[in-house]
Amino acid sequence: DIQVTQSPSTLSASVGDRVTITCRxxxxxxxxxxxxxxxxxxxxxxxxxxxxxxxSGVPSRFSGxxxxxxxxxxxxxxxxxxxxxxxxQQYYSFxxxxxxxxxxxx
Amino acid sequence: xxxxxxxxxxxxEPSQTLSLTCTVSGGSISSGNYYWSWIRQPAGxxxxxxxxxxxxxxxxxxxxxxxxxxxxxxxxxxxxxxxLSSVTVADSAVYYCARNPVNSYGYYFDYWGRGxxxxxxx
Numbered sequence: 001d002i003q004v005t006q007s008p009s010t011l012s013a014s015v016g017d018r019v020t021i022t023c024r025x026x027x028x029x030x031x032x033x034x035x036x037x038x039x040x041x042x043x044x045x046x047x048x049x050x051x052x053x054x055x056s057g058v059p060s061r062f063s064g065x066x067x068x069x070x071x072x073x074x075x076x077x078x079x080x081x082x083x084x085x086x087x088x089q090q091y092y093s094f095x096x097x098x099x100x101x102x103x104x105x106x
Numbered sequence: 107x108x109x110x111x112x113x114x115x116x117x118x119e120p121s122q123t124l125s126l127t128c129t130v131s132g133g134s135i136s137s138g139n140y141y142w143s144w145i146r147q148p149a150g151x152x153x154x155x156x157x158x159x160x161x162x163x164x165x166x167x168x169x170x171x172x173x174x175x176x177x178x179x180x181x182x183x184x185x186x187x188x189x190l191s192s193v194t195v196a197d198s199a200v201y202y203c204a205r206n207p208v209n210s211y212g213y214y215f216d217y218w219g220r221g222x223x224x225x226x227x228x
Contacts, residue, residue, distance in 0.1 A: 001169070032212045032213075034212075034214035034215070036215075042220075043202055043204075043218035043219065043220055043221055044153065044202075044215070045218075046214060046215060049211050049212065049214040049216075050211040050212055050214075053211060055216070087152065087153060089153075089214065089215070091206075091212050091213045091214055094155065094166065094168070095143075095155040095213075096155070097152055097153040097154070097155070098152070099152045100152050100153075
């Protein structure tokens, strides 16, 4: 199984901040990585796939980068609606999710 | 617009079989290049993929659950189903169904159901 590790587990930030979440895979997954946003009581929402491709309708303040084993999700200027939990997911070999990063209001 | 909706019992007794159905609208489970998956999330925890069924009917399962999981499709009703046998309290979770497109960008999950809470308890 490919393990996927996210950091940090919790991130405190303010509206307008630039934040970055990191995802590391236990082996190379090329660019087969997606990012999701989940709010309490809701299903995850796809933000980014193939490491850096923005899903249609997702604001451009979200961006993804990386390949191989290290990836990042960046939110360039936090908006109130962005406070949520974020998950990365590898799909190089079936599917594994990171443990999640909870983005909290500072 | 593709929509997925999970349904099934919210309470299952230990050692019994958990059975859920996902009804798909706005698209066909038997056409196009798609996998249809089940994913679960225990309360306050992360996401775990359970298994998937392809439009052809072929299936793949998470190795940690493989001995207890069966996913099947009913093309006449445009539904796919999950059976998880010999459940324990550790199987209590919100269960989601989701779609994976098969394309050059890979097999991410683009559409999700709202999820259904299943509690295992006597």
